[in-house]
Every structure is written in structure tokens, then in C-alpha cells.
Amino acid sequence: MRRHVDIARRRFLRNGALVVTFALLPAARTVASAPGASKPVSLTEVDSFLAIDSKGHVTVYSGKVDLGTGVRTALAQIAAEELDLPIAAVTIVAGDTQLTPDQGPSYGSLSIQVGGVQIRQAAAAAKAALLGRAAVRFGAPVSTLDARDGRITGPGGTAISYGALLAGRGFAISLDPKHPVETKRPELFTLVGRPVPRVDIPAKVTGRYTYMHDFRVPGMLHGRVVRPPALGAELQDVDESSVKGLPGIVRVVRQRNFLGVVATSEWSAIRAARALRATWSKWEGLPEQGKLFEYVRASKVATDEITSNVGDAPGALPREGLTRVEATYDFAIHTHGSIGPSCAIAAFEGGALTCWSASQATHNLRRQLAKMLEMSIDDIRCIYVEGAGCYGRNGHEDAAADAALLARAVGKPVRVQWMREDEHGWDPKGPPTLIDLKGALNSAGEVIAWQGDFYIPQQRPPSLLLTPLLAGSLAGLPVDDVGTGGIANDSGIPYRFANIKTTCHRLESTPFRPSWIRSPGRMQNTFANESFIDELAARAKSDPIAFRLKYLDSTDVRGIETLNRAAALAKWQTRASPDPRPQTGDIRAGRGVAYCKYELVRTYVAAVAEVEVTLSSGLIRVTRFSIAHDCGQIINPDGLRNQIDGNIVQTMSRTLKEELQFDRSRVTSLDWASYPILTFPEIPDVQYDLIDRPKEPPWGAGEPAAVVVPGAISNAVFDAIGVRLRSVPFTPQKVRAAFEASRNLRPTV
Numbered sequence: 001m002r003r004h005v006d007i008a009r010r011r012f013l014r015n016g017a018l019v020v021t022f023a024l025l026p027a028a029r030t031v032a033s034a035p036g037a038s039k040p041v042s043l044t045e046v047d048s049f050l051a052i053d054s055k056g057h058v059t060v061y062s063g064k065v066d067l068g069t070g071v072r073t074a075l076a077q078i079a080a081e082e083l084d085l086p087i088a089a090v091t092i093v094a095g096d097t098q099l100t101p102d103q104g105p106s107y108g109s110l111s112i113q114v115g116g117v118q119i120r121q122a123a124a125a126a127k128a129a130l131l132g133r134a135a136v137r138f139g140a141p142v143s144t145l146d147a148r149d150g151r152i153t154g155p156g157g158t159a160i161s162y163g164a165l166l167a168g169r170g171f172a173i174s175l176d177p178k179h180p181v182e183t184k185r186p187e188l189f190t191l192v193g194r195p196v197p198r199v200d201i202p203a204k205v206t207g208r209y210t211y212m213h214d215f216r217v218p219g220m221l222h223g224r225v226v227r228p229p230a231l232g233a234e235l236q237d238v239d240e241s242s243v244k245g246l247p248g249i250v251r252v253v254r255q256r257n258f259l260g261v262v263a264t265s266e267w268s269a270i271r272a273a274r275a276l277r278a279t280w281s282k283w284e285g286l287p288e289q290g291k292l293f294e295y296v297r298a299s300k301v302a303t304d305e306i307t308s309n310v311g312d313a314p315g316a317l318p319r320e321g322l323t324r325v326e327a328t329y330d331f332a333i334h335t336h337g338s339i340g341p342s343c344a345i346a347a348f349e350g351g352a353l354t355c356w357s358a359s360q361a362t363h364n365l366r367r368q369l370a371k372m373l374e375m376s377i378d379d380i381r382c383i384y385v386e387g388a389g390c391y392g393r394n395g396h397e398d399a400a401a402d403a404a405l406l407a408r409a410v411g412k413p414v415r416v417q418w419m420r421e422d423e424h425g426w427d428p429k430g431p432p433t434l435i436d437l438k439g440a441l442n443s444a445g446e447v448i449a450w451q452g453d454f455y456i457p458q459q460r461p462p463s464l465l466l467t468p469l470l471a472g473s474l475a476g477l478p479v480d481d482v483g484t485g486g487i488a489n490d491s492g493i494p495y496r497f498a499n500i501k502t503t504c505h506r507l508e509s510t511p512f513r514p515s516w517i518r519s520p521g522r523m524q525n526t527f528a529n530e531s532f533i534d535e536l537a538a539r540a541k542s543d544p545i546a547f548r549l550k551y552l553d554s555t556d557v558r559g560i561e562t563l564n565r566a567a568a569l570a571k572w573q574t575r576a577s578p579d580p581r582p583q584t585g586d587i588r589a590g591r592g593v594a595y596c597k598y599e600l601v602r603t604y605v606a607a608v609a610e611v612e613v614t615l616s617s618g619l620i621r622v623t624r625f626s627i628a629h630d631c632g633q634i635i636n637p638d639g640l641r642n643q644i645d646g647n648i649v650q651t652m653s654r655t656l657k658e659e660l661q662f663d664r665s666r667v668t669s670l671d672w673a674s675y676p677i678l679t680f681p682e683i684p685d686v687q688y689d690l691i692d693r694p695k696e697p698p699w700g701a702g703e704p705a706a707v708v709v710p711g712a713i714s715n716a717v718f719d720a721i722g723v724r725l726r727s728v729p730f731t732p733q734k735v736r737a738a739f740e741a742s743r744n745l746r747p748t749v
Contacts, residue, residue, distance in 0.1 A: 066386065082120055083126060222264070258405060303458065322449075490599060559595070603701065610624040632696040647702075
């Protein structure tokens with residue numbers, strides 16, 4: 001079995017280093033990186049982000065982790081660019097709470113926008129310090145020196161390496177985020193903005209990569225948790241004699257409703273978990289799935305959050321002489337559906353806990369484990385090891401909590417590998433969303449008013465980025481309140497109308513433990529808004545792109561350019577929808593557009609989807625996506641294409657197929673047959689127009705392209721068959737029902 005070897009850390013401790021930091025976030029404490037040595041992690045101190053060893057190799061310590069998105073390569077590009085080094089000279093250590101600063105979770109498309117900018121500042125400061133030291137050594141002005149490939153050359157050709165300059169010493173440098181260090185000018189870039197092969201791919205395609213599931217520690221045991229038969233069931237009795245004769249059993253662990261087994265092998269743990277007899281109470285507290293959105297609408301509103309308010313939309317909508325348009329949209333409950341179920345290892349030694357996890361937020365996990373176990377945070381270390389998919393806060397943290405409780409009970413390291421039924425049945429869910437939209441047009445087809453009401457779960461501060469640990473909840477231990485992510489974002493719209501009001505009705509409860517799943521809220525809200533703007537365009541008999549451009553602020557030149565470039569890429573033909581040209585046969589084709597200015601402040605995306613709809617079956621086939629994407633300065637265009645592909649493929653799956661199935665007690669879609677996802681033959685052709693703006697700040701790309709997918713598909717289906725799809729997922733059954741119920745169908749020939 002493979003074991004993780006922290007080569008960068010060993011090199012750092014052996015050879016000494018220059019370490020430079022840059023801070024934008026609150027301070028963290030300094031901790032020991034190993035016996036006899038210290039590694040600062042404070043975001044307000046100097047020595048946290050960069051280390052250069054005696055051979056000139058650079059280790060970058062990143063609190064942001066790579067979830068399979070390629071950010072590790074991009075961060076290495078940024079550091080290598082500022083330090084004038086080849087990318088091969090840079091190693092990234094990520095997500096180790098003892099070695100890396102807390103830059104916030106790897107979420108919200110902020111790894112480059114925040115984490116990358118911090119690393120760029122640290123690298124620029126390091127280079128400036130090296131040049132200053134070389135200037136003293138050579139007795140020459142900095143302006144006469146040249147830094148390249150880890151060496152600084154002075155007048156007369158005399159050169160010295162970075163490693164020799166440092167001689168094992170560090171620098172006490174503080175950086176003020178209000179006065180950033182001057183970084184390299186974009187016209188001098190040799191790495192940033194150019195395609196660089198991802199550093200992780202060779203090992204992954206050859207089977208040599210160490211995923212969390214491959215990771216092992218000495219003396220490790222294996223654990224499995226016995227889940228209740230219903231979400232709210234209480235454990236009444238356990239018959240430990242039911243597993244007494246099974247080989248390899250170490251212990252049955254019970255703490256209130258938390259029940260698990262620990263064994264010497266994984267198979268022994270699986271057998272024991274299946275054989276262990278336990279008695280549970282009954283519980284049927286979930287709503288009827290067929291009445292889910294009636295339940296959502298009837299749920300008690302905890303608070304109202306007004307996200308935009310211009311003019312008087314409620315007063316304008318009823319005016320005489322206006323054409324009113326109303327629509328309701330809903331978005332199903334989704335599971336994360338990570339291809340590889342969650343996994344973690346926990347080990348206690350000398351009263352301290354070390355946890356290896358694929359968590360996207362190891363610093364948050366550390367705090368949550370400290371709270372659950374009532375330990376000092378100083379005694380807990382969480383180390384990131386990449387897992388097989390994440391897409392938000394899935395089951396990684398919960399597997400870590402399972403492992404921690406079992407390891408504490410038996411006094412040895414315990415590995416917990418979730419099964420498929422754990423992942424689908426017990427990971428937190430993307431909550432259901434219900435949206436009512438109203439609009440009014442005058443006789444000239446101009447939008448006079450827009451009103452949106454969004455029914456979403458409440459947020460219980462300060463848990464924006466925390467979801468209660470399942471093991472802690474079952475065991476009756478302290479856990480955090482519900483955190484749902486920024487699900488009110490993009491309820492406001494990028495278009496300018498005289499009267500706009502959007503309100504998020506924060507509901508007191510939601511059926512399942514909620515958490516963020518890729519582009520939380522932004523996807524659901526943009527789906528409704530971009531579908532509804534299309535409905536207004538159709539009522540005005542206007543071209544969908546021309547209609548959007550009409551209402552974008554004329555000063556928002558980047559948004560206008562993004563929409564126009566998407567139209568050009570897709571060879572858009574200006575006309576109203578649905579397609580007025582006659583189509584015959586069982587398969588009808590259409591195209592639809594969707595646009596987003598992410599959170600109304602950053603990355604611009606416009607997408608055109610081309611679809612074919614089979615009338616007899618209701619099946620939607622997406623044949624092509626054309627994407628124009630402006631995230632400012634592009635670090636790695638090849639990595640950006642990877643990100644866009646991932647956004648489109650996963651969101652197509654969520655839009656066309658995915659929906660949690662449940663009864664009154666529990667989740668029933670516990671496998672890929674009952675929770676289907678997109679397959680390889682269904683992946684469309686994707687074409688890109690990547691708008692690079694080297695002189696602008698780099699923004700995120702991990703989420704924005706996802707939010708335009710549902711609306712673009714819905715609008716394309718309307719263009720093809722004249723039927724609006726307002727309920728995600730767009731299953732064949734829904735398409736057939738909508739088609740048959742429509743009174744405005746064109747005749748089938």
C-alpha cells in the first residue's frame with residue numbers, strides 16, 4: 001500500500017529556508033511543524049507561504065487545496081512567475097493545518113482570486129528581498145541585477161543562487177494588504193497566461209497517484225458505522241453477541257445513537273456492520289416527496305432578506321395596460337454523488353489527534369473536531385489528501401468525525417471508508433429551492449417591473465461554512481448549527497429595469513441536513529432568472545440575446561462583450577423563440593442562451609446550448625455548448641478549459657437526471673440506478689471563447705460556468721418545441737407531460 005511522504009517538509013527542515021507571508025485574513029497562531037523546529041502559519045506574520053531550500057527549490061504552503069480542479073498547477077505557475085523560476089522548481093504543500101496558513105476553504109471560486117493573489121504577493125516580496133540581499137552582496141544597485149532560474153546575476157556576470165543567498169536564514173517581513181507589493185508586469189509573463197500541463201495528471205492516468213482511499217498509516221484498524229434505518233431514529237438496544245464469532249472484530253462502539261464497529265481488516269468491519277443486530281425506534285418525519293414543494297411553500301419563514309430593491313415593483317406590476325407574466329420554478333434536492341465515497345483516517349497519540357481527510361476546508365474541520373471532541377484546537381492537526389471528487393461539502397468531514405470517535409474509543413488509528421449507501425444516504429444535501437417570478441411589459445414590449453421571491457433555507461450564523469458533523473449529532477456531542485453557503489447570491493439580476501424587487505424568504509427548516517454543493521444558490525437562482533428573462537423576451541417577440549443586451553448597463557462593457565462573443569461563437573441567428581421555421585419528424589432542434597455576472601460582481605459567463613428533443617420519448621440531447629468566459633487574468637488556459645468542461649458535464653447531469661428519492665423515513669436512492677448521472681456518450685461538444693484580461697485581477701472559474709447550464713437548456717427546449725421547463729431535473733417524463741399539456745404546440749407532421 002502507498003503511504004504519503006511529506007518530502008517538501010523534510011527538505012524544509014533539513015536545509016533551512018526563506019519564508020515569506022502575505023495576509024488578507026485574521027491572524028492564526030504559529031505552531032510547531034516538527035519536534036525541534038517551528039513553521040509559522042499566521043496570516044499576519046512573515047514566514048508562512050514560501051520556503052526556499054539550499055538548492056533553490058521552492059515550497060509553497062497553500063491553505064487552498066486542489067479538489068481535482070488543477071489549482072495546484074495554477075498556484076505553482078503564479079509563484080514560479082513571480083520568482084523567475086521554472087515551474088518544476090516549485091512544490092505545493094496544501095491543506096495541512098500545521099504547515100499551511102488558513103486562507104479559508106477551497107470554495108466559491110476563490111482559490112485563485114484570494115489564495116493565488118496572496119501567494120503572488122508573498123512570492124513578489126520574496127524576490128524583492130532576495131534582490132535586496134544580492135545588492136548588498138554585490139555592492140550594486142538592485143536595478144543593475146537580473147534574477148532568472150533561481151540565480152541573481154550582478155555587474156560583470158557574477159552570479160549567486162537563491163539558496164546560497166539565504167544560507168538557511170529567514171526574513172522578518174510584514175506585508176500590509178492595504179499597500180500591496182508591486183508584482184511582475186503582465187507583459188513580462190512567461191508562465192502565467194500560457195497552457196501548462198497539470199502536475200497531477202501523469203500519476204493519475206498511470207495509477208500511481210495516492211488518493212485518500214489509498215493512504216495508510218502504521219497500526220491502522222478499520223471502522224464502519226451502522227446507520228439508523230430512519231434519519232431521526234433512536235438506538236434502543238444493541239446485541240453485541242451477534243458479531244462475537246466473526247474474525248477480526250476489535251470492538252463495538254456505541255455512544256447514544258452513534259453505533260460502529262472496529263476490526264483488523266476492512267472486510268471484517270463490513271461483515272460486522274452488516275451482521276450487528278440493533279433495535280431502533282421508528283421515525284417518519286420527512287415530507288411526501290410528491291408534495292415536496294407544497295411543503296417548502298408552507299414552511300415557516302424565519303426571516304426575509306431583500307437582495308435588490310429599485311423603484312416600486314409591487315406597485316408597478318398591477319398597473320393598467322401592462323402585460324403581466326408569472327412563473328414558478330423549482331430545483332430538486334441533490335446529493336453530491338462523489339464517484340469515490342468519502343474516506344478518512346484518525347489517529348490519537350499523546351492526547352493529540354491527527355486526521356487525514358479530503359476535506360475542502362481542513363482548517364474548519366479542525367475547529368469542528370475540536371468542538372465535537374471538546375479538545376483544544378492546538379492538539380488537532382488535519383492534513384489534506386485528495387479524494388475522488390468533492391463538489392462542495394460532501395461526506396469527507398463526516399467520515400473524519402466517524403474515524404475520530406472510533407479511534408478515540410479503541411486507542412489506535414482507524415480508517416473509515418464510506419460505502420455507496422453512506423454517501424448517497426447520509427451526506428448533506430443541496431436543499432430544494434422554490435422561486436416565484438413576476439414581470440410586466442408595456443405595449444412596446446419593454447419590461448416595466450420585475451419581482452422575485454426565493455424560498456430557501458435559513459442560515460444560522462456564524463455557520464456560513466460549517467455543516468454539523470453527522471457523528472457528533474448522532475452521539476449527542478457539541479456540533480455547529482446549519483450552514484448552507486451563499487444561497488441568496490444571484491437572486492438579484494444583472495439587468496436594469498425601472499422597478500425591481502427580489503426577496504429571499506429564509507425558511508426555518510428544510511427536510512435534510514443542508515450544505516453547499518457546486519455553485520450553491522447561484523445555480524438555482526440563475527436558472528430561474530435566465531429562464532424568466534427568456535419568457536419575457538418571447539412575450540415581447542424579441543431575440544433572446546438582443547433582449548438581454550437591451551437591459552444590460554451600457555457601462556458594463558465586459559458583460560456586453562461576453563454576450564456578443566458567445567453569440568458569435570455559436571453563430572447565433574437573430575430571431576425570436578420558439579423557432580418559427582417548420583420542423584418535421586420526431587426530433588426537434590433548438591438553441592437557448594443564458595448569461596451571468598457571478599454574484600453581480602465578478603466572472604462573466606454566457607452560454608448557448610443546442611439541443612435535440614425527441615417528442616415520443618421526451619428525451620433531451622444536448623449536442624453543443626458554446627461558452628464565452630471572462631474571469632479576468634487567466635493563469636492557465638488549459639486548466640480553465642478543464643474547469644469549464646467539469647462545470648458543464650456535472651451541471652448537465654444535475655439538470656437532466658439528478659433528483660434525490662426518499663420516503664417518509666430516509667433516502668431511498670442509494671445507488672447509481674436510483675440516482676443516475678450523466679454518462680460519457682451523453683457529453684456534448686464544447687467550444688470556448690476564453691477572454692483573457694492580463695491586466696485585470698484574476699477571478700474564479702470553479703463555479704460560474706455551471707450556473708448558466710440549466711437556463712440555457714430550458715430555453716433551448718422552448719426554442720425547439722415551444723414548451724417551458726421550469727422544474728429541475730428535466731426528465732423525459734416531465735418533458736412528455738409538458739408537451740402533451742401545452743396548448744401552443746406546433747402540429748407534428
